[in-house]
Amino acid sequence: MxxxxxxxxxKLDRNAxxxxxxxxGFRATLFHCGALLxxxxxxxxxxxxxxxxxxGGSIASGMLATAWPRLISKDGIFTNFDAEVLTPLxxxxxxxxxxxxxxxxxxxPGKSIGDVLADxxxxxxxxxxLQDLPESPQFVFNATNLQTGRLVRMQKDRLAEYTIGIxxxxxxxxxxxxxxxxxxxxxLSPVEIEVDPRNWQKQDxxxxxxxxxxxxxxxxxxxxxxxxxxxxxxxxFNPLVVSDAGAPxxxxxxxxxxxxxxxxxxxxxxxxxxxxxxxxLLFAQAQAAGRKVAFAGIDxxxxxxxxxxxxxxxxxKIDWLxxxxxxxxxxxxxxxxxxxxxxxLAMDAAMRSYVTPDVPPPGSFPIPxxxxxxx
Numbered sequence: 374m375x376x377x378x379x380x381x382x383x384k385l386d387r388n389a390x391x392x393x394x395x396x397x398g399f400r401a402t403l404f405h406c407g408a409l410l411x412x413x414x415x416x417x418x419x420x421x422x423x424x425x426x427x428x429g430g431s432i433a434s435g436m437l438a439t440a441w442p443r444l445i446s447k448d449g450i451f452t453n454f455d456a457e458v459l460t461p462l463x464x465x466x467x468x469x470x471x472x473x474x475x476x477x478x479x480x481x482p483g484k485s486i487g488d489v490l491a492d493x494x495x496x497x498x499x500x501x502x503l504q505d506l507p508e509s510p511q512f513v514f515n516a517t518n519l520q521t522g523r524l525v526r527m528q529k530d531r532l533a534e535y536t537i538g539i540x541x542x543x544x545x546x547x548x549x550x551x552x553x554x555x556x557x558x559x560x561l562s563p564v565e566i567e568v569d570p571r572n573w574q575k576q577d578x579x580x581x582x583x584x585x586x587x588x589x590x591x592x593x594x595x596x597x598x599x600x601x602x603x604x605x606x607x608x609x610f611n612p613l614v615v616s617d618a619g620a621p622x623x624x625x626x627x628x629x630x631x632x633x634x635x636x637x638x639x640x641x642x643x644x645x646x647x648x649x650x651x652x653x654l655l656f657a658q659a660q661a662a663g664r665k666v667a668f669a670g671i672d673x674x675x676x677x678x679x680x681x682x683x684x685x686x687x688x689x690k691i692d693w694l695x696x697x698x699x700x701x702x703x704x705x706x707x708x709x710x711x712x713x714x715x716x717x718l719a720m721d722a723a724m725r726s727y728v729t730p731d732v733p734p735p736g737s738f739p740i741p742x743x744x745x746x747x748x
Contacts, residue, residue: 385511389422391610396428396597397671398557398699399466401618403709404671405433406462407716408616409454410739415721415729416449417614423511425606427596429618429699431514431554435494435547436462438512439501463709465497470701474561487564491552498547503529506547513606515596516553519563520587524599526606527553537581537588538573553593555701562594601644604651608658612665612728615655616720619648619671667727669719671695680725683734684718686745691715710743718745 392412394405412418426434440457451457470493478486506512506529514527518534526533527550532543549566556562570588581587596603601619629635652668659666672695675686694715697708704712717739725732738744 385422385610387609388611390417390420390612390614391423391425391607392421393603393607393613393615394424394426394430394434395603395615395617395619396430396555396595396601396699397618398429398555399432399701399704400671400694400697400699400712401429402432402462403466403704403712404618404694404716404719405430405616406459407713407718407739408669408720409433409437410459410713411717411720411724412614413451413454415724415732417724417729418454419446419449419451421510421614423513423607423610425513425515425603426554427515427601427603428555428557430603430616431551431596432465432494432497433462434512434514435551436465436497438506439498439547441507441510459713461497463713466704466709467706468493469703471557471561472702474701485565486561487552487556490556490561491546491548491564494548494551495546498551501547503527503543503545503547503550514547514550514554515600515603515606516550516556516564516593517596517599519592519594521581522599524596524605525553525591525593532568533576534591535576535578537584538575538579540568540572541574543572553591554596556594557699557701558594558598561701563592564594566591566593600651601648602651604655608655610664611659611662612667613655613659614720614724614728615666615668615670616716617668617670618716665727667720667723669716669723671715671719673719675719675722678722678726680722680730681734682722683736684738684746686715686718687748689748690745707743710740711745714738714740714743714745 395401409418424434436458443457444451445453474486474490474493478484478489511528516525518525521536523534523536527545530542532540553564556564567590573582573588575582602617607613694712721735
């Protein structure tokens with residue numbers, strides 16, 4: 374797999390905590406809500422230096438980014454996190470975003486599906502631009518360039534596509550960045566971003582720099598197509614916290630004869646292999662360099678975390694939540710509550726196992742009506 378060149382500007386101390394939020398539609402957004410909630414309770418959310426996200430993770434990250442200036446910190450814990458981040462995200466995840474985007478984007482003159490998707494996100498982000506986001510932590514929204522097949526990073530200080538170059542301080546709305554990051558192909562993509570070719574700055578490896586076929590309009594699709602874990606922009610940080618709500622791979626007893634279904638199955642296999650390779654590389658490099666990784670996965674074997682527990686989750690509930698749909702359509706209060714509790718519990722176990730071992734185990738779920746240990 375291709376890797377981008379080392380960043381030459383906007384450097385951060387890599388010996389600082391960072392967070393990666395995976396893709397996975399509204400399922401991922403809600404799972405990440407629980408993960409972010411637990412990180413805040415541990416006093417760790419306020420310490421992050423960079424947050425990298427794709428797809429459903431970018432919806433959660435975008436809300437956190439735009440709310441950041443309003444968050445009130447007491448002893449490193451944001452006391453109004455629920456009101457400013459959790460509550461609006463839950464309300465948004467009760468809406469039908471993908472169907473509305475496809476419907477209106479297909480009939481409105483001058484509007485594409487990607488345009489309507491971005492407009493829907495404005496209800497969360499209220500025309501906030503990347504330039505309005507805080508200097509720290511850095512919020513990085515990742516999308517995939519359909520022309521080059523490479524990662525596009527959108528953040529406050531830069532838009533970077535390493536085969537084309539860098540645009541410093543891009544004038545892009547957060548809603549557009551999140552829409553590009555979560556534009557699931559082929560239904561919701563591409564999200565097109567017009568750029569002034571004079572704004573590009575050349576960097577090493579920019580083979581398309583100055584090429585009018587590439588530097589005037591970016592046709593972007595879901596960041597998960599390139600890197601569904603959102604790792605590439607944070608994998609050298611220490612410690613690294615990962616919240617992964619991506620679709621688990623399932624074996625099938627029968628093989629489909631229809632060509633379209635075989636093609637989808639082949640794509641699933643390729644995607645699973647790419648995710649597995651990224652995870653193996655992450656842990657191998659972290660072990661070699663002595664870096665800590667706290668990995669909270671939606672299909673994780675909960676019993677393998679070494680931290681002591683007072684709470685638990687039924688294996689049947691892990692299977693139910695891990696295989697829940699990834700659409701941007703309405704999630705019920707029950708579905709939301711269980712996903713938030715699971716993201717919260719998985720992140721708690723990962724953090725107390727590998728980063729904050731002295732913290733005692735919690736004794737109750739944040740949403741008691743959705744107890745994961747009961748059928």
